[in-house]
Amino acid sequence: MSEAILKALEEKELFIIDADGTLYVGNTPTPKAREFLKLLDKMGKKHMIMTNNSSYSTYQHAARMSRILGYRVRRSGLLVSTNVAVKYIKDNGFKSVHALGVPAFKDELKRNGIKLSLNYPELVVIAFDKTLTYRKLSIITKLIMDGIPYIATHPDILCPVNAGYIPDIGAILAFVKTATGKEPQAIVGKPNRMMVDYALTIAGTGVERSVLFGDRLYTDIKMANEVGMTSVLVLTGETKNPNEGKYRPDFVINTFKDILTNWGSD
Numbered sequence: 001m002s003e004a005i006l007k008a009l010e011e012k013e014l015f016i017i018d019a020d021g022t023l024y025v026g027n028t029p030t031p032k033a034r035e036f037l038k039l040l041d042k043m044g045k046k047h048m049i050m051t052n053n054s055s056y057s058t059y060q061h062a063a064r065m066s067r068i069l070g071y072r073v074r075r076s077g078l079l080v081s082t083n084v085a086v087k088y089i090k091d092n093g094f095k096s097v098h099a100l101g102v103p104a105f106k107d108e109l110k111r112n113g114i115k116l117s118l119n120y121p122e123l124v125v126i127a128f129d130k131t132l133t134y135r136k137l138s139i140i141t142k143l144i145m146d147g148i149p150y151i152a153t154h155p156d157i158l159c160p161v162n163a164g165y166i167p168d169i170g171a172i173l174a175f176v177k178t179a180t181g182k183e184p185q186a187i188v189g190k191p192n193r194m195m196v197d198y199a200l201t202i203a204g205t206g207v208e209r210s211v212l213f214g215d216r217l218y219t220d221i222k223m224a225n226e227v228g229m230t231s232v233l234v235l236t237g238e239t240k241n242p243n244e245g246k247y248r249p250d251f252v253i254n255t256f257k258d259i260l261t262n263w264g265s266d
């Protein structure tokens with residue numbers, strides 16, 4: 001482990017850390033993930049745990065992550081694509097939306113003051129809906145064909161689970177695009193920079209004082225590259241070869257253990 005990464009991390013104030021594949025895989029924490037979060041707390045560093053997965057509410061995410069990591073994850077320390085979708089809806093002045101999502105997703109929108117409308121929305125919002133039915137797809141197809149714009153919480157095609165993969169929202173979007181011939185107005189989750197911009201705003205930290213940890217070059221590292229944020233590729237998830245794409249992390253670590261053994265031990 002080079003001194004350079006420790007020196008770089010020392011100067012950072014906000015740590016944005018991807019969840020799936022970086023802090024845990026399935027229901028198993030990656031090596032020293034918990035200790036890494038605890039060290040950041042001890043050092044007084046802010047951190048946000050980032051996930052595109054809009055099939056859980058922030059309450060469910062916090063509970064689930066706490067259980068997996070053996071570390072108390074707070075809702076306020078989460079960066080979920082749903083948060084960014086809420087901001088997008090509000091910033092763009094949409095008063096009512098038709099949501100394609102699990103009940104917990106719809107509750108989250110309602111909790112944030114967004115009115116749900118089945119038949120007369122101003123916007124269709126597509127989330128990762130594990131309660132998807134043909135009827136639901138038929139309804140949004142009609143709305144979009146009638147000219148209602150639509151957005152999606154994230155673009156992921158597959159979602160990693162213990163047994164491999166399950167189809168994610170990208171597959172639903174492919175259906176909608178094929179049926180309607182229309183593109184979404186926005187896909188707000190990573191790799192869209194709206195995700196990190198949201199985190200920087202919430203944390204009140206500048207991009208130069210922030211660092212992003214993730215396991216995917218074409219989402220996590222791409223987003224960091226685009227906003228000029230220092231990035232660390234962690235090889236616990238999808239990426240096995242750090243040089244396989246056009247996006248370049250500033251640093252590469254095998255696991256958080258690489259950092260823990262040299263940092264914060266004094």
Ligand SMILES: [Mg+2]
Binds near residue numbers: 018020021214216
């Ligand atoms: Mg990941």
